[in-house]
Amino acid sequence: MRTRIFAIALAVLVAISASTGASAGQQKLPLYEVYAVKFASAPYGVKNLVAGVTDDRSIDIAFTVWVVRGGGKTILVDAGFYRDKFIQQWKPRDYVKPSDAVQAALGIKPEQVTDIIVSHSHWDHMDGVDLFPKANIHIQKAEYEYYIGPAGEVLHRGGADALDAKMMAGLKTVKLVNGDAQEILPGITAYIGGKHTYESQFVAVNTRKGIVVLASDNAYLYENLEKHLAIAQTVDAASNLEAQTRMLKLAASPSLVVPGHDPEVFVRFPKPGKGVARID
Numbered sequence: 203m204r205t206r207i208f209a210i211a212l213a214v215l216v217a218i219s220a221s222t223g224a225s226a227g228q229q230k231l232p233l234y235e236v237y238a239v240k241f242a243s244a245p246y247g248v249k250n251l252v253a254g255v256t257d258d259r260s261i262d263i264a265f266t267v268w269v270v271r272g273g274g275k276t277i278l279v280d281a282g283f284y285r286d287k288f289i290q291q292w293k294p295r296d297y298v299k300p301s302d303a304v305q306a307a308l309g310i311k312p313e314q315v316t317d318i319i320v321s322h323s324h325w326d327h328m329d330g331v332d333l334f335p336k337a338n339i340h341i342q343k344a345e346y347e348y349y350i351g352p353a354g355e356v357l358h359r360g361g362a363d364a365l366d367a368k369m370m371a372g373l374k375t376v377k378l379v380n381g382d383a384q385e386i387l388p389g390i391t392a393y394i395g396g397k398h399t400y401e402s403q404f405v406a407v408n409t410r411k412g413i414v415v416l417a418s419d420n421a422y423l424y425e426n427l428e429k430h431l432a433i434a435q436t437v438d439a440a441s442n443l444e445a446q447t448r449m450l451k452l453a454a455s456p457s458l459v460v461p462g463h464d465p466e467v468f469v470r471f472p473k474p475g476k477g478v479a480r481i482d
Contacts, residue, residue, distance in 0.1 A: 231389035231408045232273030236416070238460065238467050240264045240477040241282050241303035242294035251422040251463070253432040253439060261423075263463040265326055267300050268416050268481075269308055270407055273388060276310055277317040278337070279405050279416045281330035285365055288325050301333040307478040319386060321395070321418030321462075322402035323349050323362040323370075332369055339370070340386050342394065343378035344401035346370070360437075361399050379403065393452070395420035396442030398433060404449060409482035412454025418462040420445050427459055 242265040249255040251263075268279040282300030283289075289297065301312040315334040320341040321327055331339050349361030354371030356364050370376060379386065382394040389408035394401060398419045405416045420442065422433050427446055432439035453459045460467060460481055471479035 232275075233410045234270050234272035234277075234389060234407050234482065236407055236409055236414050236481040237269040237271075237308060238264075238266050238471070238479040238481060239269055239300075239303050239307045240266050240465075240468060241300045242297040243465065244292055244294045246463075248423070248425070250434050252425050252429075253434045253436075255431075255434070262295070262465055263422075264465045264467065265294060266463065266467070267304065267330075268460070269304060269310065270390065271308075275316045275387060276314050277319065277387070277390065278304070278315055278334065279319045280321055280327040280418060281318050281333065283326050283329035284333060285325075285329055287363075287365065288329060299333070300330045303477075307476075317387065319390075319392060319403075319405055321404060321416075321420070322399040323366070324399065324419070325363045325366055327418065328362065328370070329366050332373065337375065339373060339376045340379050340392065341370075341376065342392070342401040342403050343380045345399060345403070346376070346378055348400040358400070393448065394445075396433070396445030397436050397438035398442070400437070404445070406452050407482075411458060411482050413452055413458065414481050415449045415453045415459045417446075417449055417459055421449065421459070421461045423461050423464040424466055425464075427456070427461060 243262040245260050246263045248259040267282050270277040284299045304310050312334045313336050315337045318331050318337045318339050323345055349358055350367045350370055351357050354368035356367050379392050385391045391406045392403045395404045402420055404420045407414045421427050426433055432442040436442040449459045450456050468479045471481055
């Protein structure tokens with residue numbers, strides 16, 4: 203009898219141990235690599251980026267896409283732009299098509315990109331999504347439905363360009379993110395941003411250094427974050443400042459909150475260089 207009871211108890215312990223181990227394994231999140239890849243630049247007035255600035259300072263803003271790799275996925279946060287309309291309007295310096303920039307920097311072919319997280323619907327962040335033919339496109343539901351109609355028409359100004367609205371409506375891989383703090387992939391969470399557009403979002407990524415926050419245009423420059431100044435182009439400055447505060451709390455350290463257009467990113471994270479910065 204004692205032998206039988208011991209055998210049953212041992213079996214129960216083994217089952218509990220296996221269950222606990224499986225649970226722990228399920229909870230283990232991928233550790234992603236995060237890179238900023240600059241594909242163009244253009245001079246731009248700081249007063250158009252940082253609320254309250256009145257001087258005439260200008261910087262060469264960095265047009266950037268962010269590459270996130272890990273867990274069997276190759277993800278972009280934002281996809282840049284490539285249509286001739288925007289190139290002619292902005293005449294960017296040192297322009298490289300985003301898909302070519304990513305391949306040259308990290309050897310990633312366009313068809314290898316599995317997912318693109320679009321922070322918001324402006325042309326310099328969304329125009330390039332169709333350069334990556336196999337990617338699932340993740341954008342906030344409220345953002346998409348506010349700016350883009352079912353036939354690809356522009357519903358409200360201030361968001362998607364007409365060319366991009368039509369393009370997005372024609373894609374079958376658009377996945378709408380329904381609200382705040384949504385885990386898009388294991389270890390990658392989207393948060394509602396600071397009203398740069400109707401429902402912009404920023405992204406938190408699990409890395410070897412802890413959480414890296416990719417702010418995109420919810421914080422244009424380090425000056426926004428370090429001086430606690432709203433972006434100049436927001437429909438709600440108070441909301442933007444709240445979002446910036448939240449980013450700083452979510453990140454493993456303030457240095458791991460990455461603004462959307464600051465060329466200083468490539469100074470603070472100098473390796474591997476030549477317009478590529480490894481953040482994590």
